[in-house]
Amino acid sequence: MSRSKKSIDQDLIRELAALLKETELSEIEVEQDDLRIRVARTLTAAPAALQVPVARTDALPGPLPVEADAAGKPGTVNSPMVGTAYLSPSPGTPPFAPVGTEVKEGDTVLIIEAMKTMNHIPAPHTGKVTAVLIENGDPVEFGEPLMIIE
Amino acid sequence: MFDKILIANRGEIALRVQRACREMGIATVAVHSTADEDAMHVRLANESVCIGPPSATDSYLNIPSLLAACEITGADAVHPGYGFLSENARFAEILREHDVTFIGPTPEHIALMGDKIEAKRTAVELGLPVVPGSDGAIGSDNDAIAVARDVGYPLLIKASSGGGGRGMQIVRSQDELSLALSTARSEALAAFGDDAVYMERYLSKPRHIEFQIVADGRGNAIHLGERDCSLQRRHQKVWEEALSPALNAQERDRVGGLVAKAMADFGYLGVGTIEFLFEDGEFYFIEMNTRLQVEHPITEMITGVDLVQEQIRIANGGNLSVSQDEVSYDGHAIECRINAENPTTFRPSPGLVEAYHPPGGLGVRIDSGVYAGYRIPPYYDSLIGKLIVFGKHRNECLMRLRRALDEFVIEGVETTIPLFQSLLMQPDIMNGEYDIHWLEEFLAET
Numbered sequence: 001m002s003r004s005k006k007s008i009d010q011d012l013i014r015e016l017a018a019l020l021k022e023t024e025l026s027e028i029e030v031e032q033d034d035l036r037i038r039v040a041r042t043l044t045a046a047p048a049a050l051q052v053p054v055a056r057t058d059a060l061p062g063p064l065p066v067e068a069d070a071a072g073k074p075g076t077v078n079s080p081m082v083g084t085a086y087l088s089p090s091p092g093t094p095p096f097a098p099v100g101t102e103v104k105e106g107d108t109v110l111i112i113e114a115m116k117t118m119n120h121i122p123a124p125h126t127g128k129v130t131a132v133l134i135e136n137g138d139p140v141e142f143g144e145p146l147m148i149i150e
Numbered sequence: 151m152f153d154k155i156l157i158a159n160r161g162e163i164a165l166r167v168q169r170a171c172r173e174m175g176i177a178t179v180a181v182h183s184t185a186d187e188d189a190m191h192v193r194l195a196n197e198s199v200c201i202g203p204p205s206a207t208d209s210y211l212n213i214p215s216l217l218a219a220c221e222i223t224g225a226d227a228v229h230p231g232y233g234f235l236s237e238n239a240r241f242a243e244i245l246r247e248h249d250v251t252f253i254g255p256t257p258e259h260i261a262l263m264g265d266k267i268e269a270k271r272t273a274v275e276l277g278l279p280v281v282p283g284s285d286g287a288i289g290s291d292n293d294a295i296a297v298a299r300d301v302g303y304p305l306l307i308k309a310s311s312g313g314g315g316r317g318m319q320i321v322r323s324q325d326e327l328s329l330a331l332s333t334a335r336s337e338a339l340a341a342f343g344d345d346a347v348y349m350e351r352y353l354s355k356p357r358h359i360e361f362q363i364v365a366d367g368r369g370n371a372i373h374l375g376e377r378d379c380s381l382q383r384r385h386q387k388v389w390e391e392a393l394s395p396a397l398n399a400q401e402r403d404r405v406g407g408l409v410a411k412a413m414a415d416f417g418y419l420g421v422g423t424i425e426f427l428f429e430d431g432e433f434y435f436i437e438m439n440t441r442l443q444v445e446h447p448i449t450e451m452i453t454g455v456d457l458v459q460e461q462i463r464i465a466n467g468g469n470l471s472v473s474q475d476e477v478s479y480d481g482h483a484i485e486c487r488i489n490a491e492n493p494t495t496f497r498p499s500p501g502l503v504e505a506y507h508p509p510g511g512l513g514v515r516i517d518s519g520v521y522a523g524y525r526i527p528p529y530y531d532s533l534i535g536k537l538i539v540f541g542k543h544r545n546e547c548l549m550r551l552r553r554a555l556d557e558f559v560i561e562g563v564e565t566t567i568p569l570f571q572s573l574l575m576q577p578d579i580m581n582g583e584y585d586i587h588w589l590e591e592f593l594a595e596t
Contacts, residue, residue, distance in 0.1 A: 082201055082218035114218035115248075139222035141200040142215065143184055 013039060077124060079144040083114035087136045095136075101129045103149060110147070112140060123149055151466055152176055152227040152251065156220050157191065159231025160210060162535055163444075165191040165519045167229045170458035179223045181216060183209035185527040190519040197223055204529045210234045213241055220250050227251040227465060229458075233531075236441040237264055253465040255420045255440045256367075263422075263438045267310045267348050273424075273435040276412035281427065281434040283350035291328055294349070298327055301351050307331060309338035310346035313437055315385020317341055320352060353434065355585040356427035358382065359394050361409045362449045364457070366464050367419030372474045373406040374453050377445055378582075381573075381589045383496070388566075388589060389573065390445040391484045392452050395544060395582025396428065405433055410474060421446075421461050427586075444487065444536070447517055451483035451540040482544045484551055486570045488518075488558075489532040493568040494596075500528040504562035509554035513540040513547075526563060534565060548580060572596075 016028050016039040029038040079085070087095040087110050097109040108120040109129070131148040134140060156179040157167045164180065168191045171178045180195035185204035192198045199219040202209030209215065211234060220228065228245055230236035230252065239261035242252040254260070263269045267286055274280055284297045287310060298305060298321070307330055309317030319334040321327050331347070339345040357380040365371035378394035379387045393402065409424045423443050426433045446457045460471060490499045506522040518535020520526070526534070539554055541547035552574050555567055573579050578588065 082199060082215050082222065084222055114214065115221060141198075141219075142202045142209075143200050 009035070009037075013037060017041075073148060075125075075127060075130070075148045075150040077109065077121070077146045077149060079112065079140045079142060079146050080121070081112055081114060081119065082141050083112040083119070083139070085134050085136075085138050085140045085146065086111045086113065086118075087132065087134075097123070097129045097132075097147070099129050099132055103127065103129060109149070121146070125149060152462065154179060154196075154223065154225045154227075155253070155462070156181060156216070156223065156225035156228045156250075157195070157231070158210070158216055158228050159234055159236075160186050160189060160191075160519075160530065162517050162519050162533060163231040163442075164189070165194070166517055167191075167231060167458055168194055170456060170462065171229075173456075174459060174462060176462070179219065179225050181210075181219050183529070185529055188524065190521060190524070199223060204527065206234070206530065213244060216241075217244065217248060217250075220245075220248070225250065227253055227462075229253040229461070230441070232441050232444055237439070239264065251465055253420070253461050255418060255422065259416070259418060260440050263440045264313070265310055266308065266313055266437055267346065269438055270348075270435065272416070273412070273438070276415055278408060278412055278424070278435045279426075279433050281350040281353070281436060284348045287346040287348055288331065291331060294327060294331055295324065297349055298324065301349055304352040304354075306350045306352045307334040307347050308350060309334065309342055309344070310348060311342035311344040312338060313439075315382070318385075350436075353427050353429045355587065356380075356429040356434070357394065357396055357584075358387075358425065358586050359397065359428045359433070360423045360425040360443075361406055362421070362423055362443075362446070362457075363409055363413045363418070364421050364455075364460055364464070364470055365413045365416075365418040366468075366470050367417065369414050369417055370470060371410045371413035371416075371418060372470060372472065372477060373410040374449050374455060374457075374477060375406065375479050376402060377448055379445060380584055380586045381579075382586055383589050383593065387445060387487065389484065389486055389570070390448055391482065391544075391547075391582075392448040393479055393482065394428075401431075420464055421457055429585075445485050447515060447536060447538045448483035448485045451515065451538060452479050452481055453477060454480070481540055481542050482547045483538060483540045484544075484547045485536050485538045486551070486555070487536055487566075488534045488560075488570075489566045490526050490534050490563045491532050491566055492564045493566045496566075498528070498532045499564035500526045500532065501563050502526075503534075503560060505559055506561075507557075507559035508535075509537070509557035511554075513550050514538075514554050515540070520560075534560065534563075537570075544582065548574060 020028055027040040097103055103123040105126045106122045109123045110121050112119045127149040130150045133145050154177040155171050157164045168178050178195040180192040180198040181201045182192050183202050183204050201215040201219055202212050235241040237260055239257040242260055243257040245252040270280055283301055288294045304322045307319040317338050319330040321330045334347050335345040359376050359378055361376050362374040376394050377390050377392045379390045381389040421442055423439045425436050502525045503520055508516040515538040516535055520534050539547050539550045541550050555571050578584050
């Protein structure tokens with residue numbers, strides 16, 4: 001949500017990608033503060049950026065991991081509202097749709113709570129959950145990528 | 151003092167609020183639609199929350215989304231800016247129910263002044279002079295004819311739930327009355343959901359003079375002088391100045407004193423503006439805006455009072471920062487609203503601002519969220535920014551304004567800068583001799 005460092009991260013990724021190309025390496029990984037970036041490419045494909053946050057805090061503001069791939073990827077489920085996201089029906093119960101789950105269109109995949117109302121978020125299409133991009137209890141904004149169902 | 155203020159607006163006013171909060175050491179939350187992700191105030195705020203898609207209805211007017219944003223960020227107050235939900239009593243009420251402070255007046259006062267018929271009635275009770283007109287809403291057509299005879303032609307039919315120049319019909323004679331009434335009613339119903347209309351005498355060459363007031367909600371209120379906003383196109387203000395070239399100190403103190411006392415008696419909380427039409431030495435109350443106005447900077451320049459900080463302090467239960475005796479007017483200020491529009495057709499011109507270099511120097515203030523590389527979205531108003539100049543007297547302002555306009559670089563979109571440059575060549579403008587019809591008459595000739 002807070003994007004104070006977004007543009008810096010993009011520049012860094014661009015730099016790394018250029019460096020990759022220049023040096024003919026297939027992979028570069030760097031760690032900076034609480035952020036770790038790995039830039040990799042195959043010989044025929046364009047460089048792909050994968051960014052893994054080393055430490056994730058609940059307190060805002062903080063650097064937001066750049067899901068440069070996830071946001072545009074087909075199958076990404078984006079948040080339709082502002083609120084707090086929960087991955088399971090209640091604390092302690094198993095999550096609705098962990099990675100690997102096959103879901104049908106309309107199945108509840110997570111809950112977003114706003115003003116004491118629990119809103120069930122349905123899978124927009126049938127498929128398999130290949131990534132869950134948020135953690136239980138994370139605040140989410142409109143359009144934020146939540147999970148990928150391929 | 152508030153720990154965190156959520157700015158429920160966009161564009162230049164959101165940046166204005168961001169600046170005030172920053173100076174007061176208050177953390178900010180910038181809410182924005184997907185179209186405003188790259189807005190300047192979003193970049194500067196401590197946190198941002200995307201609250202919806204571009205459409206204002208689904209974002210800046212989306213009360214549940216705004217409330218949820220307050221919830222997840224822990225904001226303890228909301229500044230509504232101007233427009234959008236700033237005069238929405240329901241929004242103020244809902245925030246109150248959720249223990250979030252709405253930086254503005256009480257929901258009751260917002261609702262009262264939002265109903266233009268009730269507002270006028272209240273103004274009369276508070277001792278303010280009003281435009282002669284119908285006593286409340288018009289009933290049947292026959293009632294209308296009788297009232298119209300008293301009010302006299304030409305007259306205006308106005309929507310009770312309108313305001314800001316919207317929902318008005320001119321009637322020049324009794325023949326036109328019936329048709330004008332039905333047109334006014336159906337337009338009012340469509341635009342405001344309420345077909346109640348009232349009548350007022352039509353003043354032929356008035357100036358629009360408004361007084362800035364500030365009140366602490368405990369029966370204390372002051373005025374900060376007037377602004378002359380007569381230069382309007384389709385009821386939208388284009389150029390404002392403080393103080394008015396048409397008033398003298400005596401009139402200012404008299405009417406200022408009246409409005410300050412009215413607001414003290416009213417028990418108002420926050421900033422507000424009492425709008426008058428001024429003709430032949432007489433003032434006529436038309437409406438009250440229970441919020442910060444677009445043109446507030448010119449009052450700030452001549453009084454030295456930061457109106458947004460004042461709003462925040464008052465909303466937190468603080469006292470007014472100055473007493474009426476301490477208010478003084480120093481110099482003169484003029485504001486030009488620069489829009490992304492063709493300067494002759496006024497067709498909106500959104501798009502990418504390729505080059506942007508605002509003027510500077512002594513006495514020049516720019517309130518704008520635009521920067522080089524910023525894309526002005528097509529979904530909202532076309533305001534690029536406000537150019538405000540301050541000078542020791544009106545003539546210095548005019549010279550400074552001309553200089554500043556000539557320096558202003560905005561490329562990639564069309565702007566109304568040429569309009570202001572041509573206004574500065576008009577003797578009437580140089581002499582401060584204009585009324586609320588002047589600009590449209592000027593535009594019709596050119």
